[in-house]
Amino acid sequence: MSTSVEHSPVVQRDDDASIVVRGGGPLSGTVEVPGAKNSVLKLMAATILCDGAFELTNVPDIADVAIMGDLLAAIGVDMVRPAAGEVVLDNTGRITPVAPFELVERIRASINVLGPLLARCGEVRLSMPGGDDFGARPIDMHVAGLEAMGAEFTFADGDLEARADRLHGADITFDFPSVGATENLMTAAVLADGVTTIDNAAREPEIIDLCEFLVAMGARIDGIGTSTLRIEGVTSAELAPVRHRTVPDRIQAATYLAACCVAGGEIDVVGARGDHMAMLLDRFGDMGLELTTSDSGIHVAARGRSRSIDVATLPYPGIATDYKPLIITMLAVADGVGIVTENLYPGRFRYVEELQRLGADVRTSGHHAVVRGVARLSGAPVRAHDIRAGAAMVVAGLAAEGETRISGVHHIDRGYDDLVGRLRSVGAAIDRT
Numbered sequence: 405m406s407t408s409v410e411h412s413p414v415v416q417r418d419d420d421a422s423i424v425v426r427g428g429g430p431l432s433g434t435v436e437v438p439g440a441k442n443s444v445l446k447l448m449a450a451t452i453l454c455d456g457a458f459e460l461t462n463v464p465d466i467a468d469v470a471i472m473g474d475l476l477a478a479i480g481v482d483m484v485r486p487a488a489g490e491v492v493l494d495n496t497g498r499i500t501p502v503a504p505f506e507l508v509e510r511i512r513a514s515i516n517v518l519g520p521l522l523a524r525c526g527e528v529r530l531s532m533p534g535g536d537d538f539g540a541r542p543i544d545m546h547v548a549g550l551e552a553m554g555a556e557f558t559f560a561d562g563d564l565e566a567r568a569d570r571l572h573g574a575d576i577t578f579d580f581p582s583v584g585a586t587e588n589l590m591t592a593a594v595l596a597d598g599v600t601t602i603d604n605a606a607r608e609p610e611i612i613d614l615c616e617f618l619v620a621m622g623a624r625i626d627g628i629g630t631s632t633l634r635i636e637g638v639t640s641a642e643l644a645p646v647r648h649r650t651v652p653d654r655i656q657a658a659t660y661l662a663a664c665c666v667a668g669g670e671i672d673v674v675g676a677r678g679d680h681m682a683m684l685l686d687r688f689g690d691m692g693l694e695l696t697t698s699d700s701g702i703h704v705a706a707r708g709r710s711r712s713i714d715v716a717t718l719p720y721p722g723i724a725t726d727y728k729p730l731i732i733t734m735l736a737v738a739d740g741v742g743i744v745t746e747n748l749y750p751g752r753f754r755y756v757e758e759l760q761r762l763g764a765d766v767r768t769s770g771h772h773a774v775v776r777g778v779a780r781l782s783g784a785p786v787r788a789h790d791i792r793a794g795a796a797m798v799v800a801g802l803a804a805e806g807e808t809r810i811s812g813v814h815h816i817d818r819g820y821d822d823l824v825g826r827l828r829s830v831g832a833a834i835d836r837t
């Protein structure tokens with residue numbers, strides 16, 4: 405295997421930036437929701453599977469897309485941006501199955517190149533992926549699934565190497581519906597010999613988006629949107645590049661609903677897919693938000709103080725763990741006591757300390773948080789520890805008297821496309837410095 409990688413420019417982080425929120429609201433107007441980070445990064449990785457120029461639309465302008473673009477450029481897929489919200493990914497056919505550490509360590513989704521590279525090249529060398537700092541995030545299910553398909557793995561010095569002359573179909577049953585493992589095995593199975601079934605597969609809207617992208621390319625996948633996926637392998641020559649619109653980002657959409665909840669007012673979240681957020685919208689309704697979904701998006705009205713609820717995070721169609729920092733922030737100023745249970749990442753409560761600095765009454769015990777609502781938070785300097793926690797700090801700033809200054813903004817930039825501009829456009833008093 406070649407170990408030399410030509411490095412494309414590594415994306416720089418805006419480490420010094422802060423976001424300053426001075427309360428604001430009631431909100432009014434329209435915000436448009438861009439495409440989902442957790443879909444587009446996987447669509448980008450899947451372009452490794454065949455030669456040619458792919459066009460993706462509704463692409464969010466976020467740092468992770470740029471990092472994935474650099475990673476793919478190092479592998480042999482060149483990315484250009486012909487217009488806002490669009491990227492063209494040109495798979496040159498000269499693929500180097502080596503993913504450089506300095507890019508892989510920055511995003512969890514870099515693991516998504518594993519399946520396509522192994523299926524296409526029969527070998528891959530990859531550093532262990534990075535991403536957010538909320539606890540260990542193993543890849544044992546990815547590895548076990550690919551081993552069942554004929555791959556052999558070795559691990560040394562933080563790198564993994566995998567080889568398989570040709571992957572073959574296998575029957576795989578997950579203990580847990582892992583999003584990343586479902587995606588990796590599915591994209592590998594597209595080019596494997598024979599049929600692969602994945603039982604207890606994840607079925608998030610972003611997985612469906614990837615399935616539809618692969619099917620449009622010529623992959624044979626049955627059971628899309630269910631817990632059992634059946635993939636019949638084809639050859640790379642039977643696949644062709646496609647143009648595809650990225651599914652809207654349900655987490656960004658939820659962020660604007662949460663902002664409206666704590667600031668009050670009435671906004672249209674255009675492009676949001678209510679059907680992808682059904683359980684969350686139900687619970688937001690229980691909190692007192694007035695929600696109307698239509699083909700064009702979600703209309704939300706927040707009149708008066710919301711009510712507390714109890715919530716547990718679960719794989720889709722349950723309440724996503726990525727919504728949780730927003731929910732805890734909403735509960736921090738709701739009427740009553742709410743209990744939030746985290747079932748995916750036990751360590752994902754680090755931002756609670758930051759909320760406490762703003763005067764929130766939140767206590768954590770193991771994977772539970774007890775949130776006793778207060779009428780108003782009070783502004784203070786806080787830190788974004790990861791993408792979702794960072795967005796929650798911005799929402800908390802809208803619920804606070806005085807000034808809230810959020811540092812660690814590069815985390816927010818990884819997943820949010822102009823959060824500040826969008827919130828300002830609906831009346832929030834918010835700036836980036």
Ligand code: EPU
Pocket residue numbers: 441442445512513536540541542543544545546547580581582583584585724725726748749791792819
């Ligand atoms: N897990 C294992 N072994 C595996 C795979 C997963 O133990 O081989 C565990 C993880 O450690 C974790 C749980 O299973 O405790 C969930 O992992 P999953 O594989 O489902 O998540 P992921 O693919 O690593 C994606 C999103 C996350 C989101 C989760 C859950 C991307 C790039 N990331 O991660 O999004 O929280 O699904 O929905 O798609 C974010 O966008 O901020 C973010 C963290």
